[in-house]
Amino acid sequence: MKKKLPRHLKFGLIALGVGFAVTLGLFVDVIGRIQSIVKEKKEVAEDAFAPPKAPLYNQTDPPMPVKIFFPGSEAGDLILPAEDQTIFRSAELANRAKQVLQKVLEGPKTPGLFPSIPKDTKLLEVFIDDAGVAYVDFSDPLSANHPGGMLNEQATVYSIVNSLTYNLPEIRQVKILVGGAEKETLAGHLLLLPLEMDLSITNVKKPPQEQVAHAN
Amino acid sequence: MKRSATVLVVAILAVGLSYRQSFSAADTDFPIYFENSTLALKSQTVDKTTYLPLVDIVKHLNLAYTDATAALTFTIQGQNSRLALTPGSAFISLNDRPILLQNPIRHDSGQWLVPLDFLSQGLSRVSGIEFRYRPGDLRVFAGGANPAELAMNAQALGSTTRLTLRTGSRIDVEVQRETAQHRAVLLLKGKPIDPGRERLDYKDRLVQSIAFEDSDGVARIVVGTTDDVRDIRITAAEENRVFFADFIGETVTEAAPAETAAPAVAAKPDAAAPNTNVRVIVIDAGHGGIDSGAVNAATLEKDLTLAIARRLRAALQSRLGASVVLTRDSDVALTSEARTEVANNNQAGLFVSLHVGYSPNKTDAGSSIFVMKADFNSGPANQPPGQRLFLPWYMAYRINQKASEGLALQLQQDLNQTLPGWKFPLRSGPVGVLASVTMPAVAIEFGNLNSDVSVQTLVDPVFQTKVATTIAAAIEKFVEARAGARSQ
Numbered sequence: 204m205k206k207k208l209p210r211h212l213k214f215g216l217i218a219l220g221v222g223f224a225v226t227l228g229l230f231v232d233v234i235g236r237i238q239s240i241v242k243e244k245k246e247v248a249e250d251a252f253a254p255p256k257a258p259l260y261n262q263t264d265p266p267m268p269v270k271i272f273f274p275g276s277e278a279g280d281l282i283l284p285a286e287d288q289t290i291f292r293s294a295e296l297a298n299r300a301k302q303v304l305q306k307v308l309e310g311p312k313t314p315g316l317f318p319s320i321p322k323d324t325k326l327l328e329v330f331i332d333d334a335g336v337a338y339v340d341f342s343d344p345l346s347a348n349h350p351g352g353m354l355n356e357q358a359t360v361y362s363i364v365n366s367l368t369y370n371l372p373e374i375r376q377v378k379i380l381v382g383g384a385e386k387e388t389l390a391g392h393l394l395l396l397p398l399e400m401d402l403s404i405t406n407v408k409k410p411p412q413e414q415v416a417h418a419n
Numbered sequence: 420m421k422r423s424a425t426v427l428v429v430a431i432l433a434v435g436l437s438y439r440q441s442f443s444a445a446d447t448d449f450p451i452y453f454e455n456s457t458l459a460l461k462s463q464t465v466d467k468t469t470y471l472p473l474v475d476i477v478k479h480l481n482l483a484y485t486d487a488t489a490a491l492t493f494t495i496q497g498q499n500s501r502l503a504l505t506p507g508s509a510f511i512s513l514n515d516r517p518i519l520l521q522n523p524i525r526h527d528s529g530q531w532l533v534p535l536d537f538l539s540q541g542l543s544r545v546s547g548i549e550f551r552y553r554p555g556d557l558r559v560f561a562g563g564a565n566p567a568e569l570a571m572n573a574q575a576l577g578s579t580t581r582l583t584l585r586t587g588s589r590i591d592v593e594v595q596r597e598t599a600q601h602r603a604v605l606l607l608k609g610k611p612i613d614p615g616r617e618r619l620d621y622k623d624r625l626v627q628s629i630a631f632e633d634s635d636g637v638a639r640i641v642v643g644t645t646d647d648v649r650d651i652r653i654t655a656a657e658e659n660r661v662f663f664a665d666f667i668g669e670t671v672t673e674a675a676p677a678e679t680a681a682p683a684v685a686a687k688p689d690a691a692a693p694n695t696n697v698r699v700i701v702i703d704a705g706h707g708g709i710d711s712g713a714v715n716a717a718t719l720e721k722d723l724t725l726a727i728a729r730r731l732r733a734a735l736q737s738r739l740g741a742s743v744v745l746t747r748d749s750d751v752a753l754t755s756e757a758r759t760e761v762a763n764n765n766q767a768g769l770f771v772s773l774h775v776g777y778s779p780n781k782t783d784a785g786s787s788i789f790v791m792k793a794d795f796n797s798g799p800a801n802q803p804p805g806q807r808l809f810l811p812w813y814m815a816y817r818i819n820q821k822a823s824e825g826l827a828l829q830l831q832q833d834l835n836q837t838l839p840g841w842k843f844p845l846r847s848g849p850v851g852v853l854a855s856v857t858m859p860a861v862a863i864e865f866g867n868l869n870s871d872v873s874v875q876t877l878v879d880p881v882f883q884t885k886v887a888t889t890i891a892a893a894i895e896k897f898v899e900a901r902a903g904a905r906s907q
Binding site for chain 2: 274317318350351354394
């Protein structure tokens with residue numbers, strides 16, 4: 204009754220079985236490798252966003268007067284007056300930039316001036332390249348919580364751009380990132396390309412240390 | 420037995436496949452444009468390569484040739500050069516020096532067939548005529564043939580679908596409607612045409628397909644239409660370098676004044692109303708859809724901008740008789756790019772973006788008129804403009820910077836005058852919607868949504884109409900001043 208399998212089919216099946224086992228083994232191995240690579244990458248990525256272990260300045264760093272730009276009104280118009288503040292002249296440019304941005308995030312002390320950054324916004328990272336472009340990365344609320352208005356958006360953007368470029372002449376352009384990514388605009392109006400200092404809507408007239416900036 | 424049967428089947432399949440591949444010759448028409456004549460050829464596709472019949476070309480060029488079929492060589496005699504071809508070989512010999520083509524010469528059923536690169540590699544050297552083609556193109560331009568480059572664009576404008584044709588030089592366009600075949604043919608006359616694309620991926624309620632077609636040497640655009648198309652109108656602009664082909668659906672009542680001002684005569688240079696060089700004005704209602712813009716408990720920026728935009732459209736149509744296109748006529752979200760696209764694709768003469776302000780200070784007036792920042796992004800970290808091969812799109816505004824400032828000034832004057840208590844300071848910034856437009860453009864921001872007093876005024880229909888008529892009047896003055904300056 205029982206039909207015997209022909210010999211060549213038997214060999215074929217065995218060969219297939221062996222092939223399948225080998226392939227499965229390789230497959231499991233490859234999957235394992237990929238998983239370990241992804242894991243490693245994740246660890247590296249998390250490291251990059253870890254809070255700085257070193258403080259932004261040393262106790263020996265001398266104080267440095269800076270002007271921080273905040274929205275305020277003049278004769279019923281929104282402008283961007285500057286407020287005098289002090290940071291510390293740390294050796295690293297990025298640390299000085301972070302201190303300036305911290306002041307921007309903290310908001311103004313002078314009555315009549317308004318915070319320029321929407322609430323819940325955090326500074327994620329600052330990177331300055333050789334060409335003098337500062338890439339400043341804020342958390343999502345910078346865009347999501349922005350109340351809008353073209354002029355008001357200009358005030359937010361140039362509060363950041365002017366505060367950095369005015370006080371740190373090494374920074375020539377500022378590129379604002381939101382949540383680690385490029386965004387076309389914050390609230391639908393102003394292009395977030397690398398932007399230069401624009402003092403036309405401020406009460407400050409001349410950039411300081413112009414000679415220094417050019418000598419560098 | 421079985422095994423040999425399988426082998427046989429596989430062998431037949433393989434042979435069949437290879438046979439199919441090498442002889443999948445399909446006859447299509449293929450034109451060569453010369454300076455004063457056009458040669459329409461039957462091309463064959465073999466091994467995915469386009470082949471042209473050699474004898475037809477050589478005869479058209481009046482070149483001496485010998486076709487030694489027995490010896491299987493073909494020779495072409497130029498003024499002081501001789502070209503010899505043998506079938507099956509990718510080598511051709513010019514004055515006994517070999518030249519390697521990408522594909523072999525063919526000799527099928529008594530006909531000599533040459534691949535396209537034979538024209539530029541071989542034939543141009545004996546004939547002295549230059550042959551130009553791009554890989555994948557369905558036509559060749561030869562010698563002094565100077566084709567007009569064609570750019571096509573289609574867009575739905577309410578009940579009309581507008582096909583915009585732009586060419587580098589003057590042409591004439593004639594429309595032939597073939598209702599029975601559900602298509603319209605736009606004949607492009609006066610110059611050979613080099614289309615950037617063979618077809619446009621566009622389809623809507625009125626237009627089913629748009630394809631360029633010139634296989635018989637007559638350039639035309641074939642538009643597949645639906646039964647909903649009532650009428651087709653062609654309007655020429657920019658001295659017959661731009662044509663608007665409007666496929667009109669059900670009769671439009673709102674746009675009626677626009678049509679009387681721009682008579683739809685085919686191929687007549689600029690037949691617009693004499694007092695205006697601005698044929699199309701694009702009004703951009705800021706924000707929309709999930710993007711509400713600035714927010715107040717009583718109203719949203721997106722609703723106010725749309726309300727004012729609609730009133731402004733009515734005011735402009737009755738005053739200027741220009742076509743007015745809104746970037747959005749409903750509550751939809753659009754990117755800045757999409758808004759500028761509407762203006763650029765419609766060859767608009769003016770672009771006005773409407774916004775409502777918001778100031779953290781409740782007592783601020785808030786209004787402004789924005790133009791693009793003049794020296795935007797040309798700083799030290801960028802290449803100097805002279806060293807740039809291409810300008811990025813966001814610098815398109817530069818062409819019209821002066822005109823945009825002039826328009827802003829006129830708007831400021833008129834708005835300050837008719838709206839007492841309101842002031843509109845001129846400002847500039849890297850405004851997204853103003854960056855990539857190729858016409859004079861401004862953005863107007865009204866009031867302060869953080870102020871309840873301001874909101875009460877803004878939602879008032881009487882105020883909105885007043886704003887619209889004032890802007891329309893300012894635009895009219897600006898357009899007339901420009902037309903006057905141009906005619907002098």
